[in-house]
Structures are given as C-alpha cells and as structure tokens.
Amino acid sequence: MPKTSTEDREWIAEAIRRVEADTNRSADTHLHVVNLPGPPGIDLYLKDESVHPTGSLKHRLARSLFLYALCNGWIHRDSTVVEASSGSTAVSEAYFARLLGLPFIAVMPEATSKEKVTLIEWHGGHCHFVKRSSEVYDEARRVAAERGGHYMDQFTYAERATDWRGNNNIAESIFEQMAAEPHPVPSWIVVSAGTGGTSATIGRYVRYRRHPTRVLVADPEGSAFYQGWSRGTSDVTMSAQSRIEGIGRPRVEPSFVGGVIDDMEQVPDAASIATMRWLSARMGRMVGASTGTNVWAALCLIERMRHAGEQGSVVTLLCDAGERYLSTYFDDGWLAGHGIDIAPYARLLDAYDATGELLPATAVRL
Incomplete structure (x- = not known):
C-alpha cells in the first residue's frame, strides 16, 4: 500500500471534519413512551432512530x-x-x-x-x-x-467501528434519556440484529457501566443468528433468507457478539408485520417491519415480566419509518404473494387491546 501523501492527509482531515460537522448538526433521537393496555408497572419505550437525516438506525x-x-x-x-x-x-x-x-x-x-x-x-x-x-x-x-x-x-x-464505552453512542443516549423516568435503569433492552453491531454496542456498554440491564435480541425467521446463539456456534448458515429487510442474515456475521446477549427470541415474519401495523395505528405514524420484530419480542417479554410479578422498564428501537415499505409490508397483495398471513397475530393484538393480556401464540389457531 502506498504511503499517504500530504495531500491525502489534508483530504482525510477535511473529510472527517465534514462527517463530524454533520453529527453536530443532528440532534439526538427521541425516546417515546408507548401506552400499553393492561395493568401499570412496566413501561415500554421506543428509541426513535427514524429521525436521523437518512431516516434509520x-x-x-x-x-x-x-x-x-x-x-x-x-x-x-x-x-x-x-x-x-x-x-x-x-x-x-x-x-x-x-x-x-x-x-x-x-x-x-x-x-x-x-x-x-x-x-x-x-x-x-x-x-x-x-x-x-x-x-x-x-x-x-x-x-x-x-x-x-x-x-x-x-x-x-x-461491532468495532462504534465506540461502545460511550462517546454519544446509542446505549449512552438511552440511559441519559431514561434518567428521569419511573424506572430509569431499563430491566431489558430489546434489539434486532442485521450486522450485530447494535447489540454488541449496547451489551458491552451495560457491562462496562455495571448496569443490571439485560439485552434480548429479536431475530426473524430464516435468520442464522438465533440458531447460532442457541447452539453456541458461529458456523450456522441458512438456506432461506430473511423476509424482514434490514435484519436477519443467512449466516452468523462476524460483528455478532453472542457473549454480550442475555436472551434471544425468534419472531415469525407474520408477527413482525402484524405488530408493525398495530404499532403504526397506535402511534399515528408508520413504522417498518424490523420495528415490528422488536416490539413483538418486547411485548412477549413484558407479558412474562407481568406474570412473574416484576416491574420495570423495557426499551426497544424504532428502526425506520414505514413509508419505505408501502409496496411490501403495507401491501396486502404483496403479503399474499409471499404466503404471509398476518391475521392470526392481528387477532392476538386485537385481543391484547381489549383485555390487556397478550395470549401466547399457541393459544390460538395460527
């Protein structure tokens, strides 16, 4: 590799200045409270990454x-x-x-x-x-x-490009924004994995800061991450491919650090998309299917916490806006063409709205 010239160093310095100037122009992302049905005591928050200049995490x-x-x-x-x-x-x-x-x-x-x-x-x-x-x-x-x-x-x-110790990373931002909430230290943070970088950053940060917060990774069907983590191996590959854009991979990616994860949940695609639509209606704005994956896993986790008599807070991510998926996940014709039936999960979520209890998926005919 040739040596870096003075002109190259000057160009790199200017390039870094431009990137950092863009960062300074961008405010931090919002943290929304999601009003849930059911008894109080457990609060759900959405870190809204869709407000970045390019619209996603x-x-x-x-x-x-x-x-x-x-x-x-x-x-x-x-x-x-x-x-x-x-x-x-x-x-x-x-x-x-x-x-x-x-x-x-x-x-x-x-x-x-x-x-x-x-x-x-x-x-x-x-x-x-x-x-x-x-x-x-x-x-x-x-x-x-x-x-x-x-x-x-x-x-x-x-997993290595982001400073996981702090420096305004997503984990540090979550904890700063939670400081005045009823349960300021989250019991759980729920994320999904595309590269594994976000779960690695958050998992390392909570250990570094000695928080009791646990990290759950929600993985869509067809993805290798859940299988690899469950088996304790990184050589898993999948013949199918994830239908939830942005998350799930056909192999366990090098940036996926299983040792910083406390639990994983595999989420059916139909559950992800039904929850995406449910949350979009609840918030009055459209969210993407990876957000649906996160929130379905978070709702299941909250239901387990309630049955165990626990209180606390759960934080997950709003990854991007639903307008990116008008021709796919919000299109009933597209769903039918891909053999995805969201109706059973939509019924579960309707019942959740009515009763405040999210029945396990096995309790209804899917």
Whole structure:
C-alpha cells in the first residue's frame, strides 16, 4: 500500500471534519413512551432512530464506518465506496459518500423495496443487484476490486467501528434519556440484529457501566443468528433468507457478539408485520417491519415480566419509518404473494387491546 501523501492527509482531515460537522448538526433521537393496555408497572419505550437525516438506525452505523475507514486510511479522495446491504445501510452510506464527493455502489438483493432503491439513488448512489442475500458479500468484494474501490464490509466492522464505552453512542443516549423516568435503569433492552453491531454496542456498554440491564435480541425467521446463539456456534448458515429487510442474515456475521446477549427470541415474519401495523395505528405514524420484530419480542417479554410479578422498564428501537415499505409490508397483495398471513397475530393484538393480556401464540389457531 502506498504511503499517504500530504495531500491525502489534508483530504482525510477535511473529510472527517465534514462527517463530524454533520453529527453536530443532528440532534439526538427521541425516546417515546408507548401506552400499553393492561395493568401499570412496566413501561415500554421506543428509541426513535427514524429521525436521523437518512431516516434509520443505520445512520449511526454509516457515520461510524466512514470515520473508521477514513482514520485507517482505507478511503481516499479517489475512492469508490462499495457496500453489501439490504437497503438502509446503503441509504445512509450513499448520504455520507455524497457528503465527501465520492461515488457509491450498493450491492443488494433484488427483492429490496423500491422505496429504498429510490432513496439510495436520490443520494447519488448506484444499486447493483444480486438474486439472494447470501451473494452480496463476494459480489461487493468483486465490484470494489474491479473499480479499485473500498468495500466497507459493515458485517465485519460494525461491532468495532462504534465506540461502545460511550462517546454519544446509542446505549449512552438511552440511559441519559431514561434518567428521569419511573424506572430509569431499563430491566431489558430489546434489539434486532442485521450486522450485530447494535447489540454488541449496547451489551458491552451495560457491562462496562455495571448496569443490571439485560439485552434480548429479536431475530426473524430464516435468520442464522438465533440458531447460532442457541447452539453456541458461529458456523450456522441458512438456506432461506430473511423476509424482514434490514435484519436477519443467512449466516452468523462476524460483528455478532453472542457473549454480550442475555436472551434471544425468534419472531415469525407474520408477527413482525402484524405488530408493525398495530404499532403504526397506535402511534399515528408508520413504522417498518424490523420495528415490528422488536416490539413483538418486547411485548412477549413484558407479558412474562407481568406474570412473574416484576416491574420495570423495557426499551426497544424504532428502526425506520414505514413509508419505505408501502409496496411490501403495507401491501396486502404483496403479503399474499409471499404466503404471509398476518391475521392470526392481528387477532392476538386485537385481543391484547381489549383485555390487556397478550395470549401466547399457541393459544390460538395460527
């Protein structure tokens, strides 16, 4: 690798300044209270990551990945930035690439929602499609090598690019915003995994700060994370692919750190989408299906806490807005075409609204 010239150092310094200036212009994200049916004593909060400039939790990751690559000398003024993504990370990375005046290519499954494709292209990125999510890694490496560019590789670097000790990361923000709440130290934080970076950051932070908070990862069906964690191995691969965009992977990604997780729950796709729609109606705004995955797992967890006589707070994430999925998860025709029947879970949630009790899925005919 050639030595970094003075001009390159100056360009990198300016690039870092631009990224940090963007951070300073962006206020912290909101923490919403979700009013739940049933008896008081357990409070649910949503950390609203959809208000980032690029509209999702992945804005934090993209910013960290760009800073990491810049400080490592991997990105230069003539670099083409390439990423393997299911959509939201690519939207955010396209934003930062344009901020630095760099070309950006997203390698992603052809099933990615057209709304995300439109956003990537609006930010100046180019979309390169593969048939299956398992193909994105090798294709991204090939495209980067072909163009003499840099493959960001979020699935490897997500857990190390973010400062998990603090420095305004998502975990530190949650605890600061919870300080005046009835139960300021969450009993549980519930997240889903796409790279594993968020669960690694939060899990490390609560241990570092010696909080009793436990971390639960909600994983959609078809994803390898739950199977790998349950078996205590990282060599699990899945033939199916997750239908919940942004989370779930066909393999256990290098950034997934199972040792910082206290529990996992596998969430059926129909439950994720039914909960997405239920929460959208409850909040008066549209949320995405990964948020539905998080909230379904959180509701099941809260039900277990209530039956155990526990009180406390549970925090989970609103990952992105539902407007990105108008042609998919909010489209009944799309659901029917993919064989997803959300009606049984919608009935469970209707009963929850009426009685304040979330019956286990096995209590009704699914």
